[in-house]
Amino acid sequence: MAAAKTVLITGSSAGIGRATAELFQRKGWQVAATMRTPAAGTELAALDNVLVTALDVTSESSIDAAIAAVIARFESIDVLVNNAGFGAYGVLEATTVESMRKQFDTNVIGLMAMTKAVVPLFRKQKSGVFVNVSSIAGRVTIPFGGLYNASKFAVEGFSEAISYEMAQIGVRVKVVEPGMIKTNFPNAMEFSNDRSIDVYQPLVARMWEVAGALMEVGAESEAAAEVIYEAATDGSDRVRYTVGVDAKRLAAQRSAQDDETFFSEMHAMFAVPSAKD
Numbered sequence: 001m002a003a004a005k006t007v008l009i010t011g012s013s014a015g016i017g018r019a020t021a022e023l024f025q026r027k028g029w030q031v032a033a034t035m036r037t038p039a040a041g042t043e044l045a046a047l048d049n050v051l052v053t054a055l056d057v058t059s060e061s062s063i064d065a066a067i068a069a070v071i072a073r074f075e076s077i078d079v080l081v082n083n084a085g086f087g088a089y090g091v092l093e094a095t096t097v098e099s100m101r102k103q104f105d106t107n108v109i110g111l112m113a114m115t116k117a118v119v120p121l122f123r124k125q126k127s128g129v130f131v132n133v134s135s136i137a138g139r140v141t142i143p144f145g146g147l148y149n150a151s152k153f154a155v156e157g158f159s160e161a162i163s164y165e166m167a168q169i170g171v172r173v174k175v176v177e178p179g180m181i182k183t184n185f186p187n188a189m190e191f192s193n194d195r196s197i198d199v200y201q202p203l204v205a206r207m208w209e210v211a212g213a214l215m216e217v218g219a220e221s222e223a224a225a226e227v228i229y230e231a232a233t234d235g236s237d238r239v240r241y242t243v244g245v246d247a248k249r250l251a252a253q254r255s256a257q258d259d260e261t262f263f264s265e266m267h268a269m270f271a272v273p274s275a276k277d
Contacts, residue, residue: 004049006074007232008032008067010057010114011084013040015183016133019221020081020228025050027229032070032077034084057084057110063117076125079232080118082111083133088147090192091200099192100147107151112158119171126170131231132159133224136179136247140254143207143270144191163239174231175240179247180211180218202272210270219244 007024011017012033018041021033025047033044034055041052051073055066070077088095088103115130122128137145138152156175163173195201224243231241242248254262 004028004030005078006030006032006070006076007079007081008034008070008077008118009081009083010034010055010110012044012052013037016178016181016221016224016228017081017083018044019225020083021050022047023222023225023229030074032066032074034066055084057114058105060113063113067117067121071121077118077121078125078127079129079131080114081131081133081228081232082114083228084110085133085151087189088192089144089189090147091144091194091197091204092146093197093200094194095147095192099190103147103151104154107148108154108158111155115162119166119169122166122171123169128171129174129232130159130162130166130171131174131176131228133228134159134175134177136177136242136244136250138175138177140250140266142210142266143203160239172237173239176224176228176231177240177242177247177251178219178224178227179242179244179250180214181224181244182215182218182220203270206270206272214246217245 007029009017009021009024009032012021013035017033017035021031021044025031029049031050033041033050033052035041035052036054036056038045038052038054044050045052051070053066053069054062056062067077085107086103088099111132118128118130132155134155135152137149138156141149159173159175166173193204227241227243242251253265257265
């Protein structure tokens, strides 16, 4: 009987990360469910073949300690799911440079650092899969998404670029692009605004209207977990996997249309009454 494989998942305390950890465990995998606050993973820790351990992707020492704990428990890592992240949105004029750095430290630098730390293990094994959880926001922008969109565009570019060197050591790189997912993400996100700058407020209101409508038909976390599992295990060289009706529609639209047509339709979607109306 073949030895069970091991997956390390970042950001496993809730939402997509938690659903992914539960799915891999049900599929017979050894699961390292990592999170900044391990106390949030008590129920996961009670499952067979699940290790819950602390990991802050913005800390190199935390990354090293978590990987050491996983190797001590399971001896190897076969798949890394880079899921940890958060959303910083808002009016650019009202956004601090601190928020900009925090967004990139978590969503981009943290993901790169995790990947770099696991590469030597994969190189020695001559196998492994990186599944980087991006977003449809890594291909399509929305108003006030400057920070989050930029971070996810960076994840997409990083993933594509390293796929060339990873191919030299038998390692695959996958990108999963969820659309709206019914998680606590909207409540956990950071939105910077200054209501005294009233020129932006109608567009802010319209953005929330559109986002709310999309959330109503959003996919469940379990749907994202299924796609992550597919990406990790299908053995193909496919790079991108979308999750949700909205993500599939927007990805197809972006691919099929030229810039002028696409942005014209997106601007129409977020149109607000002009000052003349």
